[in-house]
Amino acid sequence: MTRQQKYKIQTIARYIILIAVGLVMIYPMIWMVGASFKATNAEIFGSIGFIPKEFTLDGYKNGWFASTYQFGRYMVNTYKFVIPKVVGTVVSSAIAAYGFSRFQFKARGFWFALMLSTLFLPQVVLNVPQFLLFTKWGWVDSYLPLVVPSFFACDTYFVFMLVQFMRGISRELEEAAEIDGCNSFKRFIYVVLPMVQPSLVSCALFQFMWSSNDFMGPLIYLNSTKKFTASLGLRMIMDTESGFDWNKTLALSVITLIPSLVIFFLAQDQFVEGIAAGGVKG
Template sequence: MTDASTTAQTTTPTAVRPPSDTASGTRRAGPGDRRPTAVRPHGRRVRARVGSVLKHAGLIAFGFVMLYPLLWMLASSFKPNALIFREPGLIPTDIDLSNYTDGWNALLHPFSHYLINSALVVLGSLLGNLLSCSLAAYAFARLEFRGKRLWFAVMLMSIMLPIHVVIVPQYVLFSQLEWINTFLPLIVPKLLATDAFFIFLMVQFFRGIPRELDEAATLDGCNHLRIYLQIMLPLSMPALATTAIFTFIWTWNDFFSQLIFLTRPEMYTVPIALRTFVDSTGESSWGSLFAMSIVSLIPVFIAFLFGQKYLVKGIATTGIK
């Protein structure tokens, strides 16, 4: 796991390996493979070089094909409607910005209205998840209490619970509170730590923080609240960042619960507005539909660009998407 242990593992066998060992020459060069390449016969080196170039070419081509639909949507959002159905290429022969202006004003409210609604839901969910999940995680990582194992198992299992099993009674509950067509049904559950994925993620992280730190703090007279606020939270920025980025992307993309709880057009979020757009225009205005789809993807893309490190670490440690 740690850097020290991997270097130890990779350097020890290198020392005992006979220098004339050619069997490993066919192996891909690894980080621990520090044997000088000059030892290899010339022909084999050329073949390895050619193989590596071919491999990179294949990987690049594959990546291009994968991203092509996205790039094409971006290009098409600048094309007049008629061209979208004729041009599979990426470079528009005629650039037209009217898709963006038309799309922005195509629905009952300007698109900025839906962007703000989505932003409000995201903001509430972010605060909710960061606060409530870190509190719960502290209890599971650092406190001893009766039934801890049981509650921990309950928490883990709630991660796997399909939302469909609870959505009908939730709808009944929220409509009795007159919360339908407000953002409360989307935000309040996050304030109550129902996104248990993030509890788990933070428990994993908190367990890695040396206990000596809180023991020292306890000796200095700190209680658990201060340890949580002044030691755990400041040291857990990577876990908090991962939580923030995933909450942002999931909430921004979420469709099912927003479709159910938001039915009045002025409360629509971006996904619901887009869906209404498809249904109202049908196949007639792909250009502006693409333009608004691109607008809706930009925040996710920015989160991806700046949060990649945390995203990759997050899915690698918890397996979330």
């Protein structure tokens, strides 16, 4: 057997394994989509097959109007806080990362290590003091506790990610811009940000998906049903019905996934580039 034949066999085997693993990983989502079109709970849980025996849209129709408000209201409420949170995270994390990666200031290493140490704090430890603080400020039953912290670089993971990326950018580019008369702010805007755009897209996508799926944050701070997000609305529908039809739950779950999937596929090239670059730089 020649070397070229061995290479072809190895390549075919590699792709077969990757396709098999990919199917195993994506099959639960395929099953969820197929089960949302099934008519009864018995059919949904009767087999692992995803093709419905009798195709029906009852799950989508009944689920959309299953609560006091249409599910579309909960979807709109979700993105009322998700979009500002994504913007705040990207802006504040980029500014903080630029400061840590480019400026020399007193005890910079200490403050950077202190910031990274917050990654080891579980969110459950912070819930009580944060709730007491926001209650004192009168922010409970609003989206402010979910949005405002993101404008102060409170998401340490994204700051660290951008610091590693910015450290890989040549300083000569900024020095050339400085010779042309650019101050630190202009260098940040016109030199650094365009270079880290793939990483910024990665941060935005991660925050968008995590915030869209957030259940605990809205559960703690939102009291009014009309302000519920999609995750809370879906849970409320499940709690208010006894012996509810699972096709409604699965149908609404599919609906909540669509925006995240669309955003991901629209920005997947820059997302992959940002993740790959962040893994080899710094």
